[in-house]
Amino acid sequence: MAAVGAKAVPPTLLSLCLQAVAAHLTADAAGAGRSGGRGAHFDGLVQEHEEEEEEEDGGHLAPEQVAEALPWELLHQLASSLPPFALELLHHGAHARCCSSTSLTDPDGNRRGTKRSRCEDFNTAWQALFEFRWPLHDNTGHDDLVTVDWQQRYWEKHLQECLDEAAEAALLPLFRGSIGELSMSDKIMSSVYLSENIAQQYSRLSYHWTILGSYARCLRFQNVLCTAEVCDMLQHSRLETLVFVRVISELEVNGVCLLLSCHAKTLLSLEFIHCQLYPAVMDKVCTSLRQPGSQNYKIQSFSIKSSRIDESKSLTTSAGLLNLLSYAKSLQLLSFNDVKMQPSFAKMIIHTLLESSSGLQTLDLSENNLAGWRSTVDRSSTSFSSALKSNTSLNSLTVLNLRGNNLQEGDMEYICNILAKMSNLRSLDISDNPITDEGIRYLIPFFELALQRGNPIRKLRAENCDLSSIGVTKLLECLTPIDKPLDMLSIADNHLGSSVAATLVKFLGSHVRELNVEDIGLGPLGFQILEKALPRKVNLSHINISKNRGGMGTAHFISRLILQASNLVSVDAGSNLLPPESLEVICNALKQTTCNLTRIDLMGNLQLSSAIFPAVFEFKKRGKPILLVPSQQGSCAPYDADP
Known part of the structure; x- marks a missing residue:
């Protein structure tokens, strides 16, 4: 009875005003707040609102007016109640008012026309929206010492969901339309608008990319999205990381190369998963990564996983890839994981890295079949052996992963000759290779040499290597x-x-x-x-x-x-x-x-x-x-x- 008799706390005038402003901004973001259904195109937000203020009789409340009128405490309270697109509208309004007011000064040179000395920070509100929409999202990859731009992270993940949904629709056999004209699902739309009255054009994929594309930094593309149309949608993005999945056909390869060419100036990381990257295709990809008008590459991480890079019964190596390894001085990580690599290909990769004095830090050649490395080197030209005997080195390399390559004990002798060129190696993974105790004995001199240099190994994995207690005892005594x-x-x-x-x-x-x-x-x-x-x-x-x-x-x-x-x-x-x-x-x-x-x-x-x-x-x-x-x-x- 006490609960029934308890009176609800009546809303204050302030709370009602904030609710009204929030409702107005929410409707405006959804295109339902004004006659004609015009929504907020954020790049031209300030100019559009200024024009409307001149035309209208003052009934419309512009976001920059809200940002200017409210003190930070109330503005923060308002921001915490807004859906994403409405918050974006307010965010741009606050930024526009802040930037425009910096030029307004009095005769003494003091700023006027604003009560704030800096642009408002809505990062906390964006973080709350992110965690509400994706409560199980793993944030372990972010450094706690670095301030996260939650606005950028929110819209980037939103855009990725839009791309994934568009890919599902485009993969249907009956799909014949334009990818950009695809409408996003009610689930996605309701999460960013929180409004039932949404203008139809605001649900299209192209619209989301037009107003939000600048937030995209890291994206994953299914093969069906590798088209010129999608490339056009991304023209305002500054992409730093690209992941391509199941790229096989020539048409898809051309789309990939177009995307790479458009973003070669900003791209730092590139990854292919479940793709066919035969030498001719690899040549196109590597050429697309080259900086315009030079031989330089900006790429820092190049990774291929669970793909094919060699045609059957062919010993051809991609000249474009070797050129990239020779001239990509910024390259820090190189990964060929489960790419059906043969020993001759691996030898060529390492030979090129040695000859180019690469600054590579991490090399991953795991889950391939490199058995017979010794016989491959014996049959090859003397250039590789000469490189091992010369003063060339891979002093920058700190991580080497050779897991699951079916390496035999005889192969380890030549592997150790390569390891001798890696004076700063800190992490070595030779797991899932039947190297036996003899293979470990080849490694011990390398560990002793590293100890003498004052740069001993820091991480060693030798799991499932057919070792006995004798070989492991020798290893432990060395370490x-x-x-x-x-x-x-x-x-x-x-x-x-x-x-x-x-x-x-x-x-x-x-x-x-x-x-x-x-x-x-x-x-x-x-x-x-x-x-x-x-x-x-x-x-x-x-x-x-x-x-x-x-x-x-x-x-x-x-x-x-x-x-x-x-x-x-x-x-x-x-x-x-x-x-x-x-x-x-x-x-x-x-x-x-x-x-x-x-x-x-x-x-x-x-x-x-x-x-x-x-x-x-x-x-x-x-x-x-x-x-x-x-x-x-x-x-x-x-x-x-x-x-």
């Missing part, structure tokens, strides 16, 4: 003396057995920060060795010991690690056959200290359950539970290590 922090080492998915534990525990006393020993067959004995010999001070931040079937020994090792690794942040210990009593052992350690620990993942251990040991919920960090445990016994799929 242990490094006095600089080793950021990460992963030797997961190699059947090493418990015999590697004695060397591994010594390595834990080094400066390693992240260690991945998932599924290496430690077993109860291996964990027992690790627990008993664990150094008093361990610098680890992250460790993955999953799928090692350690049983109770795993729990004792984790509890000891919690007490002796003050920098520990996370532990992955899933699928280790932990018994129920292991939770008490781990919790007892957590009662003594949690330090920086945020997560201990025990999922996949079928005998564990938070239902039978609710004390696991007592330990939290920033409101989230530290221990991740199955809710019920047997609720996780068992891990089966048998082949």
